[in-house]
Amino acid sequence: MSVRVHFLGTGASIPTKDRNLSSVVLRYNSELVMFDCGEGTQKQMSIAGLSLAKKMKIFISHMHGDHVLGLSGLLQSMALLGREKQLDVYGPRGIMKFVDCVNDAVQFNPTFPLNVHEVRAGRVDDARLYEVHSAWMDHVIPCLGYSFVEKPRPGKFNVKAARRMRIPEGPLWKLLQMGKTVKVKGRKIHPRLIVGPSKPGCKIVYTTDTRPCDETVRLASKADILIHDSSFDTSLEEKANLDGHSTATQAARIAKKAKARRLILTHISARYRTPAVLLREARKIFPNATVASDLMIIDL
Ligand SMILES: [Zn+2]
Ligand SMILES: [Zn+2]
Numbered sequence: 001m002s003v004r005v006h007f008l009g010t011g012a013s014i015p016t017k018d019r020n021l022s023s024v025v026l027r028y029n030s031e032l033v034m035f036d037c038g039e040g041t042q043k044q045m046s047i048a049g050l051s052l053a054k055k056m057k058i059f060i061s062h063m064h065g066d067h068v069l070g071l072s073g074l075l076q077s078m079a080l081l082g083r084e085k086q087l088d089v090y091g092p093r094g095i096m097k098f099v100d101c102v103n104d105a106v107q108f109n110p111t112f113p114l115n116v117h118e119v120r121a122g123r124v125d126d127a128r129l130y131e132v133h134s135a136w137m138d139h140v141i142p143c144l145g146y147s148f149v150e151k152p153r154p155g156k157f158n159v160k161a162a163r164r165m166r167i168p169e170g171p172l173w174k175l176l177q178m179g180k181t182v183k184v185k186g187r188k189i190h191p192r193l194i195v196g197p198s199k200p201g202c203k204i205v206y207t208t209d210t211r212p213c214d215e216t217v218r219l220a221s222k223a224d225i226l227i228h229d230s231s232f233d234t235s236l237e238e239k240a241n242l243d244g245h246s247t248a249t250q251a252a253r254i255a256k257k258a259k260a261r262r263l264i265l266t267h268i269s270a271r272y273r274t275p276a277v278l279l280r281e282a283r284k285i286f287p288n289a290t291v292a293s294d295l296m297i298i299d300l
Contacts, residue, residue, distance in 0.1 A: 001129065001153065003028050003202055003300040005225065008044035009036075010292040012231050012245075012267045013066050020044050020294055021066040022267060024206055024227060026148055029129060032056040035146055035206040035227075041070035042077045048295055052078050053085065057125065059132060060091030061208065062143035068098060075099070076108040086113040090125070090132075092142045093118050119144070121215075130201070135219040137210035140244035145210065147219050150201025154179070162194050202300050205260070208267040211241060212250040220258035224300055227292070228254060230265035233277045248278035252285035263289040264298070 004027040011019030021038020025045070032054050034041075045052065052074070060068050071089070078087070087110075089095060096116045102108065117124070121144070125132040130150045137143040154177050162173060167189060172182045176191045179198075183189070205220040208229035220226040231245035240247050246254075248265055255263035263286050265278055272278065275291040282289035 001029050001150070003148075003150070003204065005204065005298040005300065006048050006050065007264075007266070007292045007294060007296040007298075008041055008048060009038045009070075010266045010268055010294055010296075011038075011066075012269045014270055015039060016270045018294065019268060019270070021070065022061075022208060023070065024266075025050060026204060028148075028150075030055065033130075033132070033148060034058045036061050036067040036208075037070040037074055038066050039069045039073070042074040044294065045074075052081055053083050055085050056087055057132075058087070058089045059124070059134075059144075059146045059206075060089065060095055061137070061145065061206070062092060062139060062141055063094040063098065064141065064209065067209075068095070071099070072102040072106070072108075075102070075110065075114070076106065078112065079108045079110050083110075083112045086115065088115045088117065088125075090117045090119050092120075092144055133219065135215040137207060137215060138213040138244065139209045139211070143209055143244075145205065145207035145216055145219050147203060147205040147223065149203050152198040153201055155196030155198050158194050158196070165189060165193070167194070204300070209245055211244055212246050212254050216254050217258045220254070220260050223258065223260045225262050225264060225298065226255050226258060226260040227264045227266055229267045230278055230282070230291070231267050231269045233272075233281055248281040248289075249285060252282040252289055255286045255289070261288065264292050265289060266292040268292070 006025040008023040009020035022036040023041040024035045026033040133147045134144040137145045203223045204225045205223040206227045207216045228251040229246045230248045230251045232240045
């Protein structure tokens with residue numbers, strides 16, 4: 001299954017004409033998995049061609065406005081459009097109160113089942129094809145980083161072998177592909193005879209806002225993509241530390257330690273008209289680094 005990563009908002013604290021506030025969406029198997037929902041995220045979704053009616057889950061990192069305030073507008077738009085599918089929202093303590101208060105004050109009257117989950121570090125979601133894990137980051141308020149971990153992808157189905165063994169096409173092929181032993185005219189057929197070895201699934205990790213920390217290294221171990229806080233360049237390291245953020249250099253060190261394949265720098269301070277300095281810094285330590293921009297897409 002392929003994953004498409006949409007960067008909807010890549011700025012820090014205040015939206016600018018070039019950068020909206022934090023939000024990343026994974027498009028996976030006709031489902032959307034969103035990390036953070038800064039203001040105006042529903043508009044960015046519409047520009048990116050992501051439907052508000054789709055099966056969807058939202059994972060909020062922390063209760064700072066630039067990561068959560070877009071949720072109220074998004075929920076309102078979904079209700080106005082008559083969304084029917086269930087929506088699950090995950091986040092640290094405070095997320096339930098936030099959604100309740102918004103609903104109390106503006107009565108967006110959801111037209112869909114809305115489940116809000118307050119979560120801690122650990123496995124926060126176990127779906128059929130993937131899991132989502134979380135870990136505590138090092139910010140100025142409780143903040144969770146998330147990893148999307150796809151379960152192993154099934155191996156290649158050997159059609160010729162299946163025909164040779166006279167296994168009728170249809171449900172039995174499906175069962176074999178799913179790793180189940182089947183019976184054909186009393187003969188037991190093990191999937192190993194028909195299906196190749198499974199391949200590891202992909203891993204995408206989202207960690208902002210945070211100072212550099214060991215929890216990120218663990219969460220992002222061997223990730224295909226690590227999306228990391230890179231609010232500032234090294235000349236502002238002291239400020240980054242004070243505000244609970246990372247510099248591009250620090251993000252690159254974390255990616256290297258975690259043995260991630262690719263690093264995407266995000267949560268870029270509005271002071272950088274061009275992110276060239278951040279990119280230069282990061283690539284000195286971790287060459288496969290990119291600075292995220294709004295509406296950027298990565299396919300995995
Ligand atoms: Zn932030
Ligand atoms: Zn924050």
